[in-house]
Amino acid sequence: MKLERWILVLIGATLFPPAALAATFYVDPAAGSAEGDGSASRPWRTLHEVIEANLYETRTWASLPYEEGAALVPRNAGAPIRPGDTILLRSGYHGSIFIQSSYNDGVITIAAEPGHTPTVRRLHFQAASGWVVRGLSVSYAHAPDDDYDTLVWIESHGWRGPSHHVTVEDCDIFTGDDSSAWTREDWDQRTCNAVSVDGDDVTIRGNRIRNINFGISVSGRRALVERNVIDGFAGDGMRGLGDYGVFQYNTVMRCFAVNENHDDGFQSWSRTDAGVGTGEVVGIVLRGNTIINYLDPDQPFRGTLQGIGCFDGFFVDWVVENNVILTDHWHGITLLGARNCRVVNNTVLDLNADRPGPPWISIGNHKDGRPSEDCVVRNNLTTDLNLDEGVRIVEDHNLIVTDPAAHFVDYAARDVHLLPSSPAIDSGSPDLAPDLDRDEVPRPQGAGFDLGAYEWHEGDPVGPDADADADADADIGGDADAAADAQPDGPPQDDAGTGGETTVDAAGDAPEAADGGGGCG
Template sequence: MKMKKSLLIHFVGMIFLIYLQSATATEIIVSNSTELQNAINNVQGGDTISLLSGNYGTLTINGKNNTSFVTIRAYPGSVPLFFRVSFRNSSYWKLSGADIKPRYTSGADGKEAVDLDGSYLTIENCNINFADDISGWTATDWVNRTGNGIIMDGSNITAFNNTITAVDHGIACSANNSLVSHNLIVNFRGDGIRGLGDDDVYEYNTIKNEYDVDENHDDGFQSWSYGSGGVGTGTVKNVILRGNTIINYEDPNQPYRGNLQGIGLFDGMFENWIVENNLIITDHWHGISFYGAINCKIINNTVVDNDLTPSPDPWIMVNNHKNGTPSSGVIVRNNIATDYSLTGGYTADHNIEITMNNASTYFVNPSGGNGDYRLNATSPAIDAGNGDSAPGIDKDGVVRPQGNNFDIGCYEFTDASEVTETNNPESFHLFQNYPNPFNPRTIIQYAIASRQYVTLKVYDVLGNELATLVNENKAAGIYKVNFNASHLPSGMYIYKIQSGNFSDVKKMLLLK
């Protein structure tokens, strides 16, 4: 936002607010909860409230509706802290870059860190937890000291790129026309995500490490319908589950390690759902389960066991509704799973059933929650799929197909492998590819100074996207990506990195 040079400073004792004004919008820089409330009372659509580091207590906004977004964000380099956040009966508010940390010694069960109820509300890039350290916790501690991460009600709600840890349920969304994307949910005792609204998208979230401390049957993702007759008497419509990772556990010695159900859709009906490019690693038979599906697509998913024990083998299931109504019009295609259980009206083709004993035939390193389930170079899943209704990209954003046909599973095979160096850089940087010119392979190296969500993409000179080489959260480090352009003609190409606020573009020349 381009600001005028005028700077208005308001002194309140030793505390100051800074208003940076432009012709159309204002940025207000605040340092405590009193200033924040004053700013909230005076902003209008398009304005930004920037928060300096400090403890702001509980943020409550009720009945405040804007015509365009008001953004409350962390001032660059600052870490504002909230105990709890609540937007109710409000619209067009965005919160970005804050820490939200409720702290309870008891009574947290049923409470939430973030309550979003209204329309056009966004929470992004926030760190949400009920504890920084859960080591030594008992089951009673888990129940008494954790509540829910984010609750979403209303419509057009967005939760993007948040880190949510030490919680009961990670995100519970009853809102319609909403987006839950690129969130990291780690160490939870309930469901990773609950999705109960219509016309919602849940994509590229990572959900892992479930703690079994009560009677709840925990799911990575769970949904159910609700109608006039209660649970299971309605229909949940037009939902997309895309590119999510659900991992039962990473550490086999994790305390209170349970058996996480992957995607559990138990009380339909569920109509016009797309479940694609998901990776499910769990030690429970419910890998992806539909009970009452109408015109749903289950395509290009990978569902594997968290360990090598012979049972339970997680399945892809299509079943009747619990009231006996059969599923109909379901497509099950291009999946890899350890079991299938299909009933009712469905079309199933180009699916592979594996055991964990032969998983290394298919995957790079199938070793539980820390494994690598990309296809290895000799995988029978390569070029073995059906392109009809298949997604145009894979879980990592790699364009499908890379070979003569679509691959089976959530990953499309590519030999653009990535190598990590251990030294941590002090700044962000995108290096020139080498060799350059190249034919057909080259290495692109980049450095990130702190944990960020990173995308690295290749374009032609007209701006058409050709490949996504990186599309995930990365720890600080120096990374190298091998790019294979054997399927491209000679010419100039562009590669672009986006990592937090850092962005850079470079050219490379392919000569064949």
């Protein structure tokens, strides 16, 4: 019997060797040709030409308009590129990329060849799934025109169908490379939105986004938005309107106030056909994000940035933990209309002594007067608390910061790790406290849990491996393991990763690493 099984295994390996299941193709704007075969020695010319020539095997709906439950049928059958394959792009301009009606039975990866910098004007998926894009430079500057449109758009389309399971990671996304001489009109009228996500189960990871209008705007469900750096924006840094989204370990910094938009580091609101503030946004996780209004007090067009501003609930089953908010507005973290939400172990501080401010953590009534209920505010370091009575609102183990020098390593340089003498150390409650801090250091490190986003430790932290950076491999969903424990009533989340530390100094140095319409912006 064992021999028969081994024979079957050997036959399977012979008929379907792993190497035969996936291929790598090459695209080279400088040395390629439309008549090439996609090999390393005879590459195709541009990604735009590859897509337009339908050189990839995929699926589409049997008929249109799309209806839920419709069947998918093959499209471009027999094309050279198939699900499981990788398209490696070499340096040069690859055009404006529009991938439509393309539901892969597996994953097709589009990536920069190591050592190369491929550029595109725009990346637009419409009615598509099963795609990973990695390492591209996406910018208006690569092919300027009169259309300051969204640079990366994952679009669900009413006629052609939804998009889902798309990943965009490790890309450089920007309007222009240098904004130092931009005027108010440039920031207001001549900036692109960076990323807009209409589809479900989308991952936006590890991108460097800069000099844009709105940063990352998500209306799809179960998005995973992690480890992105958004540096220089005129609208909102991030928006999360879809249920069960995870926004973790992102850095949002340097807001330029050039119009009537009330700028937020992160904003959400509910909506139904009856209007804004008439529904629910459920199961959002905001974890380990850093939001900084400005690095240079003399920055041009500097306004007052709201940190996490959620004004039109209801917001249900949210987790807001380990975030660092450094701003100069009253709204550090504000939820108006919250149910079963927890705001735990955040650090919310004022950048200056001017008004508005100091920033607070606030849970208040919905604008229609309905009270918030069943919420917890715990273990935070903040310059103010503003809590309505609500129903079953628990507030404990929070510390109001009046003297930053007594708590933080170098507040002037935006280093808000705790000093060993800070009274915040070992002063927190273990109840609902996150297992890791902003740096993914295990909690607790001492006799008790520390207050705020950072757990103090001397030398190497004790406990499980604190360097828990998840690999940014080609998983293509927005599902998240790390989010599962934090979402009490949501669908299962798998493969969130845990992100990594993002450090920003006073000079604005940061690691390399949306649609702005509607709502209450």
